[in-house]
Amino acid sequence: MLRPLLLLFGSTAALDNGLAITxxxxxxxxxxxxxxxxxxxEDIVLNAARAMAAKLADSGYKFVNLDCGWSTKHRDSExxxxxxxxRFPHGMKWLADQIHGMxxxxxxxxxxxxxxxxxxxSFGDPTADDxxxxxxxxxxxxxxxxxTFYERDAALWASWGIDLLKFDGCGGKFPAVPAMRDALNKTxxxxxxxxxxDVTQGVMHDSDANFWRTGPDIGAExxxxxxxxxxxxxxxQYLPVGPGAWADxxxxxxxxxxxxxxxxxxxxxxxxxxxxTQFALWCxxxxxxxxxxxxNNITGAPLATLTNAAAIAVNQDALAEPGTMRxxxxxxxxxxxxxxxAAYGFQIWSGALSQGGAAAVLANLEGNRTQSLTLSSDEMPxxxxxxxxxxxxxxxxxxxxxxxxxxLTWPAIGPxxxxxxxxxxxx
Numbered sequence: 415m416l417r418p419l420l421l422l423f424g425s426t427a428a429l430d431n432g433l434a435i436t437x438x439x440x441x442x443x444x445x446x447x448x449x450x451x452x453x454x455x456e457d458i459v460l461n462a463a464r465a466m467a468a469k470l471a472d473s474g475y476k477f478v479n480l481d482c483g484w485s486t487k488h489r490d491s492e493x494x495x496x497x498x499x500x501r502f503p504h505g506m507k508w509l510a511d512q513i514h515g516m517x518x519x520x521x522x523x524x525x526x527x528x529x530x531x532x533x534x535x536s537f538g539d540p541t542a543d544d545x546x547x548x549x550x551x552x553x554x555x556x557x558x559x560x561x562t563f564y565e566r567d568a569a570l571w572a573s574w575g576i577d578l579l580k581f582d583g584c585g586g587k588f589p590a591v592p593a594m595r596d597a598l599n600k601t602x603x604x605x606x607x608x609x610x611x612d613v614t615q616g617v618m619h620d621s622d623a624n625f626w627r628t629g630p631d632i633g634a635e636x637x638x639x640x641x642x643x644x645x646x647x648x649x650x651q652y653l654p655v656g657p658g659a660w661a662d663x664x665x666x667x668x669x670x671x672x673x674x675x676x677x678x679x680x681x682x683x684x685x686x687x688x689x690x691t692q693f694a695l696w697c698x699x700x701x702x703x704x705x706x707x708x709x710n711n712i713t714g715a716p717l718a719t720l721t722n723a724a725a726i727a728v729n730q731d732a733l734a735e736p737g738t739m740r741x742x743x744x745x746x747x748x749x750x751x752x753x754x755x756a757a758y759g760f761q762i763w764s765g766a767l768s769q770g771g772a773a774a775v776l777a778n779l780e781g782n783r784t785q786s787l788t789l790s791s792d793e794m795p796x797x798x799x800x801x802x803x804x805x806x807x808x809x810x811x812x813x814x815x816x817x818x819x820x821x822l823t824w825p826a827i828g829p830x831x832x833x834x835x836x837x838x839x840x841x
Contacts (some may be wrong), residue, residue: 431599433606434624435657436730437702438578440477440521441466445634445665445706446674453483455501460512465709467516473721474730475705477578477606478513479521482532489528493566510575521578521606522571526590528561531582562590564597572601581623582610591622608662608702620659625702632664634674636688636830639667640761640779643695647738647763655700656734662702668693669707669716683781686715687831690810693719694775694834697729698737698765724809724836728765728773737765737773740793760787766795767836772804774835778827789835790821803840808833816840 441462443454463478484506486498497506510520525531571579581594591609598605609623617626628646632638642663650661671692672685682688696703705720712720719725743760759780766772772795776787791799806815806822810832815822817840824833 429595429607429621429624429658431604431607431624431658433604433658434660436734437660437700438477438606438608438625439473439475439703439726439729440479440519440578441470441475441705441709442479442481442521442580442665443706444481445632445667445670446708453498453501454480456504456509459509461710463513463516463518465712466518469712469717470705470709470721471517473723474726475703475720477519477521477704479523479578479580479704481523481580482525482530482582484523485530485532489563493561493563494570495524495530495563495567506574506576514575519577520575521580522574522576523580523582524567524571524594525582526562526594528563562593564590564593565600568594568597568601568605572598572603572605575603576605578606578608580608580610591617595622617653620654620656624658625660625662627662627664629663632667633679634667634670634672634676635679636671636682636684636691639671639688639692639695643692643699644739646699646701647736650699650736651738655736660700660702661736663696663699665704665706666692666696666720667706668719669705669712673707684828684830686719687828689716689719690834691777691830691832693722693725694809694832695763695777697725697834698763698773698775700729700731700734700736700765703729719810722809724807725834728767728809728834728836731767731771733766733768735766735795737763737775737795739763743779760785762787762789762793764789764794766797770798770801770839772798772837774837776824776827776833776835778829778831781829784826784828786823786825787827787833788821788823794820798837801839804837805840807836809836810834 443458443462447454447458459478459480466475466478484498484502485495490496502509513520579598595607598607607623609617609626617623628649629642632642646661646663655661668689671688672682707716739761741762761777761779762774764772764774774789776789778785778787802819804818806818827833
């Protein structure tokens, strides 16, 4: 259980590096390329950067990030990480310069200890079995090495010109989150600090990192979208988020759901609706928006969802207050219905926005029918309870209503779809 454990940690002021004042927005290749035998290459990263500059930058996406798999072999004789020169022939400093030249930012992946994750596989070094790679926390010396390289790695990454670090523990607990934070700050280069570890393993205070993972890697499945959102909602009740410190339920699967094969998963019948559901919830939770699909050829509904200005405005809102689930009418909708109650199979989320506004997500969890869902005053943020009339706009359809008094019933929300309502006090 997360809640009792988190109560032990307390909280301090957010990480004081002046970065990530709003949730970061960008691209990470892991969900679409992942730990594949062909790996991520320089050309793949550059093409993603060009696509971002052309299609996504105007909506706020800036970070083009690497994930696991860019390094190879062991460290050199001085302890420096080595770039896979086959996949990145011009090196990381050159790649960073190209990305910066497009007006974008460059993110790097790093891991605790001697090896990076993915170093011992088909596109790394098959002999890399004597460092702190995946599962090393279960091994005994001499296979596992205990050296740490915080300042050396941070200085190397800063010399390349990185703007963000995703720091990983390679599957083991690591008490090194503040140590790497301090090493990054010591470089003098502004580097957004992201930690790939849930709060029970790494981030204990909101001053530890700019954003932190709240659970396991997310798959391209609707049920995992709901699960990660609910875990994050739990975590944010006890580890506060705000400017410079954000909870991360993992990357966006918009564009992947129903399009990337997931072994053992029920094929998605509503990929676009489920993509809207994830995007709406991530925006309401004030989570980082890191696209995980192939952006080189992104078009249609996934592109429209990821660039939806109204939803992004909720995510980037100056109040920086995460929404929360206010009403749960049952979830895991593909299991047999336990009741004939027509209200089963939905969730209602809401959160406060700046200038007296609010946002709400009405989610139809049913997989076989359309629903009308009602937002009442009881499901609104307490700080907005005194407002009696609202101007309402639905983010994805653009439908508007003026001078609305709650309760408001929103009709015909499709299976696995949402209505994302943005409410402003009526004039």
